[in-house]
Amino acid sequence: MPDQSLEKQFQAIRDDNVILEMKGMLSQGILVSFVDLIQDILSKNQEENALAKKVFFIFVELYQNILHHSAKDISVKKSAMSAGVGIIQLKSSSKFYHISSGNLILFDKKNNFENHMNKINSMQPHELKEWYKKTIKTGSRTNNARLGLIDVARKSGFPLKYKISPYNEQYGFLEVSVQIQRNRDE
Amino acid sequence: MKDLILEKTKYTLQVHFDTEKGLLEMSGSSYPENAMEFFTPLFDCLAEYMSNVKKDLTVDIRIDYLNTSSTKCILDLLEILESYHSDDHKITVNWYYQADDEDILETGEEMAEDIHLPIHFFPYER
Numbered sequence: 001m002p003d004q005s006l007e008k009q010f011q012a013i014r015d016d017n018v019i020l021e022m023k024g025m026l027s028q029g030i031l032v033s034f035v036d037l038i039q040d041i042l043s044k045n046q047e048e049n050a051l052a053k054k055v056f057f058i059f060v061e062l063y064q065n066i067l068h069h070s071a072k073d074i075s076v077k078k079s080a081m082s083a084g085v086g087i088i089q090l091k092s093s094s095k096f097y098h099i100s101s102g103n104l105i106l107f108d109k110k111n112n113f114e115n116h117m118n119k120i121n122s123m124q125p126h127e128l129k130e131w132y133k134k135t136i137k138t139g140s141r142t143n144n145a146r147l148g149l150i151d152v153a154r155k156s157g158f159p160l161k162y163k164i165s166p167y168n169e170q171y172g173f174l175e176v177s178v179q180i181q182r183n184r185d186e
Numbered sequence: 187m188k189d190l191i192l193e194k195t196k197y198t199l200q201v202h203f204d205t206e207k208g209l210l211e212m213s214g215s216s217y218p219e220n221a222m223e224f225f226t227p228l229f230d231c232l233a234e235y236m237s238n239v240k241k242d243l244t245v246d247i248r249i250d251y252l253n254t255s256s257t258k259c260i261l262d263l264l265e266i267l268e269s270y271h272s273d274d275h276k277i278t279v280n281w282y283y284q285a286d287d288e289d290i291l292e293t294g295e296e297m298a299e300d301i302h303l304p305i306h307f308f309p310y311e312r
Binding site: 031036048049050053054056057060061067068129136139147148151155 | 196197217218219251253254257258261284286287288289296299300312
């Protein structure tokens with residue numbers, strides 16, 4: 001008997017115009033393949049280079065945030081492979097591309113994360129630019145999640161949507177969703 | 187002093203530091219898992235060049251794509267060059283960008299706003 005949940009997921013892919021979705025362990029190697037595929041698809045969609053680069057940029061930042069910062073359960077910690085655990089999705093509508101990511105986050109980090117996102121969403125483009133420049137100058141070379149999200153907001157030009165749902169006592173499930181406008185002149 | 191050559195991959199830059207000519211060339215896309223690890227040999231080579239060779243240096247940057255942590259490393263590189271730039275050894279930075287790639291141009295221009303180095307921008311067609 002077919003797995004009903006997979007069938008539902010497949011139908012959702014068709015209904016929501018999902019271009020690409022990956023769930024589970026995400027690694028740098030898989031990202032490289034995704035990037036090739038995204039470039040190929042956007043090129044076939046005849047998107048301008050500037051738009052394709054924005055989609056590519058935001059996808060890579062959200063993906064690498066999962067890679068570096070997703071909270072991991074024990075089974076993954078035991079694995080030798082460097083990977084994050086989560087969900088990443090790229091879908092399209094007539095006016096936008098939508099990139100979403102989902103992963104676990106420690107509840108301890110919830111408030112800091114929310115403050116950071118709310119600050120990003122409260123700022124005008126010129127304020128975001130100044131904050132970005134200040135943060136990149138003073139930040140470390142190894143932990144750039146916060147800087148990355150500021151730049152994602154700048155490239156998107158829209159507020160970053162996010163939600164943290166209770167998962168268990170220790171973790172919440174974090175969803176981040178970013179949109180990029182197609183055909184800016186229309 | 188030895189040259190530094192790092193071959194291009196899909197997610198790391200081609201780097202050629204010709205220490206005899208005083209020419210550092212970087213091209214391609216950069217979104218490695220650990221940008222610092224990739225850029226460390228370049229920072230080391232640059233430090234040796236500045237303390238031993240002490241000549242002028244031209245830096246040609248021709249980048250398709252940078253993730254945030256790679257952008258941070260390029261900015262740090264330019265800050266190091268800024269501290270080295272003087273009457274005795276001049277630094278010239280040439281930033282090449284695809285003519286329709288406004289984001290990479292903007293990335294370079296924002297760095298140039300705060301870095302006191304001659305940074306020249308040149309568009310090229312794909």
